[in-house]
Amino acid sequence: MTINTLDWTSAWNGRVSKADAAPFDIRCGDLALRLATEIRANRLPFINLPYREELEKDLEAQTPWLQSFEHMLLLGIGGSALGARALQKAFYPQQDRPCHNGRSLWIADNVDAATLDAWFELLPPEKTVVVVISKSGGTIETLSQYFLARLWLQKSLGDDWKRHVMLITDEAKGYLRQEANALGLASMPVPDYLGGRYSVLSAVGLVPAAFLGMDWKALIRGALAVGAPLLNMGAGASELHRHPSWKLAVWNSALMAKGYSQIIFFSYVPLWAQFGLWFTQLWAESLGKEGKGSMPLPAVGVTDQHSTQQMFLDGPRDKACLLLSSPSLSRGSQFGNDLPEEWAYLRGAHFGDLLQAEGLGTQMALTKTGTPLIELRMGRTGEEEAGRLMALLEITTVLTGWLLDINPLDQPAVELGKRLANARLGAQGYAEESADLEAFLGRAPEQQEF
Template sequence: MTTNTIDWTGAWNGRLSKKDERRHDSRCGQLATHLYKEIDSNKLPFINLPYREELEKELLKHSPWLQSFEHMLLLGIGGSALGTRALQRAFYPEQDMPNHTGKHLWISDNVDAGTIEEWLTRLPAEKTVVVVISKSGGTIETIAQYFIAREWLKQHLGDTWADHIMLITDAQNGYLREEVNRLGARSMPVPDNLGGRYSVLSAVGLVPAAFLGINWKALLDGAMSVGNCLCERECGERTMQDHPAWKIASWAKTLMEEDYNILLFFTYIPAWASFGDWFAQLWAESLGKEGKGSTPLPAKGVTDQHSTQQLYLGGPRDKGCLYLTCPNQPEGMTFADDLPEKWSYLRGEKFGTLLQAETLGSRMAFGQTETPLVEIRVGETTETEAGRLIALLEIATVLTGWLLEINPLNQPHVELGKRLANARLGATGYDEESKQLEHFLGREPDIQEF
């Protein structure tokens, strides 16, 4: 059996020292109690997954229908898409390979008129299921895409078009729920108190996972194994202190206190690189409030050793690093025995040994520049381990938010941008935002050609 580990050897480099390891432990007991109360009142459902039984039943019911399609067009943005893309690239990489003839997942996560028009021109409607994801049922970018896709389905399928959609939204409220009731369309709920960036292990991420044949039960098993001990009433100060999510949160808070304002997420598992983008939203949207937080910056090994790592190692000393590795990755093809003498050390070696050498070399370089670094090492690149990683980072993010004394579950400034966009489009009920837009657009321009 493989083991997942966290290596703290380089965590306390630079302006940090080993004595900082327990800097925030005085708050541990209080936050352990708070955590249990929040879990018990169903405010943190991504930790104990109280919706799991119903989710599994619904996924099993819908799976034969999902499997009947060759293409899935997923309409969603932010947390409705980033986790799904990470799962697809990690566990269904064949979609991106030459001459792939299996299922295809197309994720429309932006306002990109050219791309969606091309997709709808090329996709066979009769072989395509459209999955629309919005917890509120009113996300303007997603709803606008739905209107376009709905018309496309009607044109190609006539009265049967609604048999090709699934709406994933709030169980009771919102426009998409109204559409479910009006059309009798298939749907699955986003559980209460489950924000988008924490929702990948719900229908949001697992419906497309089921479509692709990814082992979604293993994802759930892995996640629950990380959070289980925190869900017990007996979870106290000692349990919390020993939990890796607490240690990451305490370390991250200490980094911010010592002016390390950027947190690198350096992934040395190529197939898992998109988890960096998922983590960036999780961290930024949860913690960037009230002038607090740190900037998450995804990086991919080995690629970014030849681009941005120059800045990481030689630039301002304002970065800590979460370093994701796995010692058991594909070894790949063997180098031939007739390589030029200059590269004779590669003769007979596996191509994958290069990745392991680069992983070690980069980590040592961070150490030599005294960059605080925590290595998260997964034993295997399976769905179980991915579930464990997702849960670990979600819990650590929440605890970091509480240490910062902010709410890690809301996103007020995201909502501000949405309100201003709606006002610009002429939606009603945005009088104050309309005044702000009038002032903004009425400024004297200062424009230079280039």
């Protein structure tokens, strides 16, 4: 039997010690009560997945239709795209390999006019389903893509365009929900209280997973297994105190109190590299508030040993590390015995052995230079393990936010940029933002050619 483990051997390193955890650890009782209350009220649905039964029923019914297409064009940004991309790269790597001729997922997660136009030019509309994801139904980047995609489909397919669209949005409100109801478009809900960065194990991430043929039910099973000990907590706090998410939250809070302002997510599971970008949004958007939080830094082993690791090892001592590894990765091709003498130590070894050695080397080097480090060692790298990892990091993020006395479920600062962009585009109702724009654009320029 393979298991997943957290290795704490190098966690209390550098300026941080177990004693620094005490001021945070004593809050376990109060936060256990808060957690139990929020779970029972379904305000943390990514832990108990109260929508699971309906989701599984709907997704099983929709999968044959989804898989009747050769291409899926996913329109979404931030949490509407990062989880889907992480799963795609981890469990459908064949799309990036030579001579791929199976189904393909294309994710439009930016305002990139050239790429969007290229997709419209090259994708066959009759073989493409467009999936539009926005919880609010009003995300301007996603809606603008949808308006253009709708026009593209209509030009080629006429009235049949509606059969090529699915909207994933709020169950009751917002423009996309109105659109789905008015036009009879296929749709699936984003449950209440499920923000984008916590939504990967809902229709947001599982619709593209089902399209690509992943074992999406295993993703759900894995997540539920991690949350299960927290669903029936008794009057005490013992269940939470033993839970790895609590220990990680206390560790991160102690790190921040000691001036560690950055947390490296170093993936030595190559196909899981995109989990680092998913974690970056989860952590940064949840905890970067009121001058608090730590900056997540995604890194890929061994690629970033030749770039950012110089800074990690010899730069400011303000970084801690979560290092993702797995002993079960493929060892790959074996080296022959005809290697030059200076490389004789590789004779008979496997290419994958190099990754394991490099990961150990990085772990030891970071520890030696005083970097607090926890190894997330995955026994296997299947869908169930991915669900476990995502659930663990989501719960850790919420608990860390509570220990910092901030709300880890909102993102107030993000809205300012959106309001200013809307004002710039001429939207109504942004008088204050329009005035700020006028002042900003009216500044005397100070420029230099290069």
